[in-house]
Amino acid sequence: MNTLPSTELVNPHTDGIDRLPTDEMLRRMNDEDEKVAGIVRGCIPEIAHAVDAIAEGLRSGGRLIYVGAGTSGRLGVLDASECLPTFGVSVEQVFGIIAGGERALTKAIEGAEDDAVAGAVAMDEVSVSKHDVVVGMSASGGAPYVRGAIARARERGAVTVGVACATPAPLCEDADISIQAVVGAEVLQGSTRLKSGTAQKLICNMLSTGAMVKLGKTLGNRMVDVQATNLKLVARAQRLIADLGQTDLETAAKLLTESGGSAKVGIVMARKGVSASTARELLAAAGGFLSVVLDPTPA
Incomplete structure (x- = not known):
């Protein structure tokens, strides 16, 4: 039986949103967004496990590698790119890989997420090793590109983390550490750039910030490794x-x-x-x- 991920369900709270006054439409959206932080809070034990693994990997000379497709991939690249100015880590230590390559950062290349072999090849191209932590991100939990990357990363000995926002989520079954923030039906059916994207951004914030704090990149809440680049x-x-x-x-x-x-x-x-x-x-x-x-x- 082919079960749809929960992100593909129709949200009854936003049914008829096209007929609502603007302020009410936005309140309905905000109502849905308000649920996300609590859902992510429920994942903190798993996120903490991943943070500890990332800190240990970086401490051992490994890397934090995000891999995703579409919105998920862009969020991973975004989080990684902010680590250089914020924490003074190199672009070789923390980086993101998106299905379809750099072109996919600014242009939707939807078919790229369906290529599991390309995901595996991406892990080979960056020589993933046992010291690395690879965070696979897929809102639906089923993107073949991401699953292919996580499977190959595990074969190469890396610690793998699966981040999904739906159930069922095969990606989370594939990974060593499962972070499954099930946000429910989106405001617009299947538009995972909305609640799912918000949840993934919150999780990325915790993963990178938590690991960097544990590596001494801050003094209290002060960014003492900030790079004075502007x-x-x-x-x-x-x-x-x-x-x-x-x-x-x-x-x-x-x-x-x-x-x-x-x-x-x-x-x-x-x-x-x-x-x-x-x-x-x-x-x-x-x-x-x-x-x-x-x-x-x-x-």
Whole structure:
């Protein structure tokens, strides 16, 4: 029996949406969106398992690789691309692969998700290994491209995570770690860029942010590994050095330059009164955790 994924069901709450006044139409959409965060909350144990696996993989020299098709693929690429400026990781450490290649980021290539062999080949092309964590994302939980990628990644020894927003979700059965945020029928039947997309974005936020926090990329909720790549981020890095380094903005600007643009190094220089090279040595000895350098013997 061929059972449709729940994302293909008709939503009775939004039936007749085309005949509603604009404000009521939007309230109905918002009603549906409001459900998503609670559904994702119910997946936190599985998400936590994945976060720990990602942190361990990255700590061991592995990579976080998102793979998806359509909206799911774009969300994975989006999350990965934000990790460089936010956490200072390289594009080789965290990246996304989308069915259909880069062209699919801006143009829908719907048939690309049906090619399971292409998904497997994508894993071979990036030489997936046992230290990597591959996160397969498919709203319906059945995209052949993603399933093919996850199957090959497992063969190559990687830890695999399946993220789906429907039931049944074969992808989640394929993966080592299953994150199944069942959001129910979409506002528009089958339009998984809506609630499913929102759920996947929330999950990606947790996966990458959680792993980076566990790797010492923050001090509390401060992005101390932020990359000062534009005027806004330069100003943010200077404020971080001034605040956490307990100095003034003029000195912070000087330290940011001397540190080669690293707020984290600049903070250590300010607090410890050391050179940039010594600051880097202290951070390396602390595994990159600024909190350990600043307070090596917490109560």
